[in-house]
Amino acid sequence: MTYMNKLKVLAVVALAAASALSCSSELTNNAAPVELVVTNTQNLSHIDLDPNNNDPECNQELGTITMQIFPKNSSASGDFVQVRVTRYRVTYRRTDGGTQVPASFTRAIDTLIGVGQTAGSDFRIFEADAFNLAPFAALLPQNGGVDPDTHRPIIQMEVTVEVFGETLAGDKVSDSTSFPIEFCYTCNGCD
Secondary structure (H helix, E strand, O other), X not given: OOHXXXXXXXXXXXXXXXXXXXXXXXXXXXXOOEEEEEEEEEOOOEEEOOOOOOOHHHHOOOEEEEEEEEEOOOOOOOHHHOEEEEEEEEEEEEOOOOOOOOOOEEEEEEEEEOOOOEEEOOOOOOOOOHHHOOOHHHHOHHHOOOOOOOOOOOEEEEEEEXXXXXXXXXXXXXXXXXXXXXXXXXOOXXX
């Protein structure tokens, strides 16, 4: 094989390798003819963890999450561009310099949304026992009443909800939304 032929073969192999590497799931997610857009309306940003708190604000939901399907172009129509949302993942990130966060979790859901339609679903943002565990347990009076990471009586974090689904044609779609929240114990209720 001549030197030029070897270069051509190497170029073809390099091109094929680059093509294979560029086929990440992110590109696959973007190949769908529709866009899943997830937004939220936040009702509470300050949560008092005191179970004896009589503030009626503390009994309302943290907020609502809305999912919408938008076409990427005018040819995105018909049953195959409907999106079946199949799961969501909740993750936490401290915004106050602390490091302890609740464990992330994933839940299955089943919601079908058509182009131009809006849907909601029941999203659990915290596990049932989350407020009895780290980092929230440190805010209880019997545990010192302060976060061990920041030495403050308040914990600030961002809760992110990632929603995953696919069109009925099999194209994957996803989006996320976040809630900034502040937690405290016996601190004048919720708002």
